[in-house]
Amino acid sequence: MSVLTGDTVYLVLWFKEGLTTPIYSYDVRELLGGQPKHWWDADLLGSRAFFNAGSSPSHLLLQGLAEDDAGLYKCRVDFQRAPTRNTRINLTVVVPPRRLVLVEESGAEVRSYVGPINEGDDLHLTCIAYSGRPAPSVVWLLNDNVIDDVIETREGDETRNDLRITGVTRSLLRSQLTCRASNTQVSPPIATTVTIDMNLRPLDVVIHHPREPLSAGRTYEVLCSSRGSRPPAVLTWWWGSSRVPAADDTTSHGGNVSTSMARLTPNASDDGRLLACRAENRNVPTAVIEDTWKLSVYYAPTAEAVLGASLNPRNIREGDDVYFECRVEANPRAYKVVWKHNGVVVRQEKEGGVLLTNRSLVVQEVTRAHAGRYTCQASNVEGDSTSSPVTLAVQYAPLCRPGQATVYGVSKLEDAQVTCQVDAVPQVTRFYWTFNNTAESLEVPQEKFTVGLGGRSVVIYTPMSDLDYGTLMCSSENMVGRQTVPCVFQIIPASPTAQPQAPTNCSLFNVSASGLTVACDPGFDGGLNQTFAMEVYGTNPHTLKANITSKIPRFVVTGLDNESEFQLIVYAGNAKGRSGITRLVALTQKLPVKQLETRLGSGGSAGVSPDALAVEVTPLLGVLAGIIL
Numbered sequence: 001m002s003v004l005t006g007d008t009v010y011l012v013l014w015f016k017e018g019l020t021t022p023i024y025s026y027d028v029r030e031l032l033g034g035q036p037k038h039w040w041d042a043d044l045l046g047s048r049a050f051f052n053a054g055s056s057p058s059h060l061l062l063q064g065l066a067e068d069d070a071g072l073y074k075c076r077v078d079f080q081r082a083p084t085r086n087t088r089i090n091l092t093v094v095v096p097p098r099r100l101v102l103v104e105e106s107g108a109e110v111r112s113y114v115g116p117i118n119e120g121d122d123l124h125l126t127c128i129a130y131s132g133r134p135a136p137s138v139v140w141l142l143n144d145n146v147i148d149d150v151i152e153t154r155e156g157d158e159t160r161n162d163l164r165i166t167g168v169t170r171s172l173l174r175s176q177l178t179c180r181a182s183n184t185q186v187s188p189p190i191a192t193t194v195t196i197d198m199n200l201r202p203l204d205v206v207i208h209h210p211r212e213p214l215s216a217g218r219t220y221e222v223l224c225s226s227r228g229s230r231p232p233a234v235l236t237w238w239w240g241s242s243r244v245p246a247a248d249d250t251t252s253h254g255g256n257v258s259t260s261m262a263r264l265t266p267n268a269s270d271d272g273r274l275l276a277c278r279a280e281n282r283n284v285p286t287a288v289i290e291d292t293w294k295l296s297v298y299y300a301p302t303a304e305a306v307l308g309a310s311l312n313p314r315n316i317r318e319g320d321d322v323y324f325e326c327r328v329e330a331n332p333r334a335y336k337v338v339w340k341h342n343g344v345v346v347r348q349e350k351e352g353g354v355l356l357t358n359r360s361l362v363v364q365e366v367t368r369a370h371a372g373r374y375t376c377q378a379s380n381v382e383g384d385s386t387s388s389p390v391t392l393a394v395q396y397a398p399l400c401r402p403g404q405a406t407v408y409g410v411s412k413l414e415d416a417q418v419t420c421q422v423d424a425v426p427q428v429t430r431f432y433w434t435f436n437n438t439a440e441s442l443e444v445p446q447e448k449f450t451v452g453l454g455g456r457s458v459v460i461y462t463p464m465s466d467l468d469y470g471t472l473m474c475s476s477e478n479m480v481g482r483q484t485v486p487c488v489f490q491i492i493p494a495s496p497t498a499q500p501q502a503p504t505n506c507s508l509f510n511v512s513a514s515g516l517t518v519a520c521d522p523g524f525d526g527g528l529n530q531t532f533a534m535e536v537y538g539t540n541p542h543t544l545k546a547n548i549t550s551k552i553p554r555f556v557v558t559g560l561d562n563e564s565e566f567q568l569i570v571y572a573g574n575a576k577g578r579s580g581i582t583r584l585v586a587l588t589q590k591l592p593v594k595q596l597e598t599r600l601g602s603g604g605s606a607g608v609s610p611d612a613l614a615v616e617v618t619p620l621l622g623v624l625a626g627i628i629l
Helices: 593-601
Strands: 009-016 024-027 037-040 049-052 059-062 071-079 085-091 099-104 113-118 123-130 137-142 145-148 153-155 158-165 176-182 190-199 204-208 220-227 234-239 242-244 248-252 257-264 274-280 288-294 297-307 322-331 336-341 354-357 360-363 372-380 383-386 390-392 396-400 407-410 416-425 430-436 441-443 449-452 456-461 470-477 487-493 504-509 516-521 531-539 542-550 554-557 565-574 582-587
Touching (some): 024 049, 037 049, 099 176, 099 190, 123 137, 123 176, 137 158, 145 158, 220 234, 257 274, 297 390, 322 372, 407 416, 416 470, 416 487, 430 456, 456 470, 504 582, 516 565
Parallel strands (some): 113 190, 297 383
Antiparallel strands (some): 009 024, 024 037, 049 059, 071 085, 123 158, 137 145, 234 242, 248 257, 274 288, 322 360, 372 383, 372 390, 396 416, 430 470, 449 456, 504 516, 531 542
């Protein structure tokens, strides 16, 4: 307030628009050496107002401004001589926003953290600024960078700014979202900040194992890892739709890496199966990824031998061609297939009609010698496998069985049981017997002989006169045909000379410190069944150590004294008597040192009593029971 030179201010009045009376007065008119008189509307201004006339320019100070203080003010100044002067001043009171509130789309208030938000979802937040005059500007900042300054609505004392981020990416994890409101530069803006929390998808999942073939039956430890999931990924193992239990699970690197280890023991059926390691964040339903491994499992072959499909195993006859196939399942492929016949390896013999081609065996013009059990053995790097046997039955007409007695010594009026044995496939269905001598040939009536199982027929033949000695012939037939060569049996008169001959070509072998074996060739049996015997005598003293009988001239003796000499006497006997003897001398070997120490240390004798001998015994015929050497 400027004053002309020589003039004096008498009165200053302050008015507020809308009021007819002053709200403040500064009066110097009655000043008689005292202070100017100040007056104000206490109801309106309280003690907040003071007019400072000494300042330049003079001014009315309002303290503690309130929103109601805003308006048009008029200052009236009266001078002693100059005309009254009026000045109008518009006072604008800025009211800062009072507070900020952040709410989610659901209406829930957000404090400190927002989320967790699933990666890929949309983020929707609303910032509400309450109060403020003029209406504040409300802006969103992401890590201090403005991303949204568009105000959506102003209603009453609320100002709103809606923030929408479409497809939230993992880069926003732990980012700072700030809502800031301001309506003046006089006072600082108000702001509130929240941190973005997120559920993150796993970035990858990897099975860490060389993609090499596995061996069936062997146990392997397979590791799987996944990165980037928040919270850490849950790892699971799968065989197709079947869950495989994990042996160990760990989380490391601040929870960023999950690992899982499975123990697998594959078998042949797992070859070609898919092993999967699946990583999932169970807070994000669609966040499931997996790594798969198509297993190659090496396993030992399985072999199956089969007769050719076009063949009837019940109708294979001598002269037919047959073939076998070996069906093999193996990984890797079998590099070798071996055929065996009755346990003996079959080798290719083109001249003999035996052909090996790949996994097949061909036998041309089979004979009865080719009958038996056939197996195939397949091999690969994992091992060998032998098939179950397949039996080849070759049908043939009957043949005389070798090794049977062909000479019978029989006295007149004595019954002789003549046994005919034949081999045939299938079984014999009928036998025929005929008798020949120098005078005639007669067919033996069927009631005179019996037919048993296993291709065996027995005729009871009784010579009545000299003309009844001669030849009995036996033949048979089966479904293949009739026997072409009959079995021939000589019926001769029995005499004292029908005793058997002594065994010949006797040999010692397998001689040890406590045992030995003797084998001989049989002599002529005198036309009767014969049995063989061997007696073992010690030489010092001369005592019987063993007495062994057998149907064949082969004897095994155990339990003898070591380093001792023994006499061995071998002979044969039949219903007519005993043969001469064959004599051998044997010397047992020296006992090994360790066995000798054991036997002497135990206090036992180095010898073995006859009662402790292990012998093979077959009872002699009754006629031998009383024979004395």
